[in-house]
Amino acid sequence: MRKVLNAVYGAALVGACLAMIAIAVLVFAQILARTLDRMLVFLGMPRFGFIIPSLTEIGGFLFVASAFLALAATLRAAGHVRVTLLLRWFGPRGDRIMTVLVLLAALGLTAFALWSVWLLTWASFLRGSLSIGIVAIPLWIPQGVMTLGLAIFAVALLDELVSMLRGGDAAFRVVESQREAAEGGH
DSSP states (O other), X not given: OHHHHHHHHHHHHHHHHHHHHHHHHHHHHHHHHHHHHHHHHHTTOOOOOOOOTTHHHHHHHHHHHHHHHTHHHHXXXXXXXXXXXXXXXXXXHHXXXXXXXXXXXXXXXXXXXXXXHHHHHHHHHHHTOBOSSSXXXXXXXXXXXXXXXXXXHHHHHHHHHHHHHTTSOOHHHHHXXXXXXXXXXX
């Protein structure tokens, strides 16, 4: 099961990276085309006139996809902000209890967000809602990616919670401990 979950988290992270790469490629192509147009005008030649329609909107959709798809891998890599200073005050047992409570709260909030985004996605699909840009993109597509990212994040939170409840440690806590040891911490 661990291999499957890690593969899912990894695939979502690859999707997030590909979305960021797509943004970079699209923006670079648009900048290159504008630069070429300026050079042609400077040389007295007609513009090439290449544009990527709805680039801002597509870039926004890709950015949202990147952010949501990266949630689970970021959690497991201890990339989310946690205030551990207060947890040390509780001691090891209190730290574990607080971590379990925080994971429960995060799972609850994520489940609520997942349900809400799913309802929005389904409504957009049923209504045939489209983006307002030059390129009419069905809104259920970027909303569906958000839903997928939240679902994978919910699974990752549940995965961490189950690890803690079974007496093990959450992956992010292991990474935090390794970082502290490498930095000469406690």
